[in-house]
Amino acid sequence: MAGRETLTPAEFDFIRGLIRDYAGIVIGENKRSMVQGRITRRMRELGIRDVGEYLDYIRTAPEIERDGLASALTTNVTAFFREIHHFEYLTTQFLPSLRGRGLRRIRAWSAGCSSGEEAYSIAITLMEGLGDEKGWDIGVLATDLDFNMIRFAREGVYPLERVGRLPPEQLKRWFLRGGGSQDGRVMVRPELKRIVRVMPLNLLEEWPMSGPFDVIFCRNVFIYFDRDVKARIVDRYAELLPVGGLLFIGHSESLHGLTDRFELIGGTIYRKKQ
Numbered sequence: 001m002a003g004r005e006t007l008t009p010a011e012f013d014f015i016r017g018l019i020r021d022y023a024g025i026v027i028g029e030n031k032r033s034m035v036q037g038r039i040t041r042r043m044r045e046l047g048i049r050d051v052g053e054y055l056d057y058i059r060t061a062p063e064i065e066r067d068g069l070a071s072a073l074t075t076n077v078t079a080f081f082r083e084i085h086h087f088e089y090l091t092t093q094f095l096p097s098l099r100g101r102g103l104r105r106i107r108a109w110s111a112g113c114s115s116g117e118e119a120y121s122i123a124i125t126l127m128e129g130l131g132d133e134k135g136w137d138i139g140v141l142a143t144d145l146d147f148n149m150i151r152f153a154r155e156g157v158y159p160l161e162r163v164g165r166l167p168p169e170q171l172k173r174w175f176l177r178g179g180g181s182q183d184g185r186v187m188v189r190p191e192l193k194r195i196v197r198v199m200p201l202n203l204l205e206e207w208p209m210s211g212p213f214d215v216i217f218c219r220n221v222f223i224y225f226d227r228d229v230k231a232r233i234v235d236r237y238a239e240l241l242p243v244g245g246l247l248f249i250g251h252s253e254s255l256h257g258l259t260d261r262f263e264l265i266g267g268t269i270y271r272k273k274q
């Protein structure tokens, strides 16, 4: 017998509530067809044909399927050097100021890194800006809630189209061209991978790292969250940054009215205040 795939209004609300409590992701009433499509796909992955059966599965094994559900419902759109002015600011302003203060250590965090392009773009920027000088200790942490994205980011293998806009010399310096079964793909070079640590992390839960970070990228992640969650997370970022440390958010996001611990430099770049 064919199962029922269509969510009832109550089931839609149950799923919205669950993902909000677990990941802070707010899904509007108007997203019913998006949720329906993603749940149907998730059920197929699991070989479940009836939505009632899928919800029973979530209820009986929430600690397992919450992650699957989160992965199904999140949007992972990203790109290398997305919002290029953020990377240019690092190169032209921030790195020279660190150097000017005689520092030789830099730590960056890509929070909500998706498939890793943002973290590797940061790593390339830091290596190009500092890596030729002796003695720099460079580290990039990349975290995301979505385990599928964590796997992708750890592998660091991308279809050629995703790196198509990089200047050829940058592509050659930081990526290896795949051959055979990897034809049409590139792999991040080991010397870049070595400085990027990828780990799963739900921003709503405990953060095992104690920082400090000099730079935090949390771009196009806040769009999902409500005001309280955003304010709480921004406050936790402030705890991990020194005075003068930078927080980068997405071009359609703002910290306006959420915090008085940061000042806006411009271009959605914020600096931690005294």
Ligand SMILES: C[S@@+](CC[C@H](N)C(=O)[O-])C[C@H]1O[C@@H](n2cnc3c(N)ncnc32)[C@H](O)[C@@H]1O
Residues within 6 Å of the ligand: 022, 023, 024, 025, 074, 075, 076, 077, 078, 079, 082, 111, 112, 113, 114, 115, 118, 143, 144, 145, 146, 149, 201, 202, 203, 204, 218, 219, 220, 221, 224, 250
């Ligand atoms: C649109 S992508 C942004 C990727 C990258 N930061 C960029 O701007 O290109 C948003 C990412 O945030 C992640 N995300 C959503 N809620 C999260 C949470 N509570 N904790 C950690 N990551 C989360 C999603 O899994 C997704 O990969």
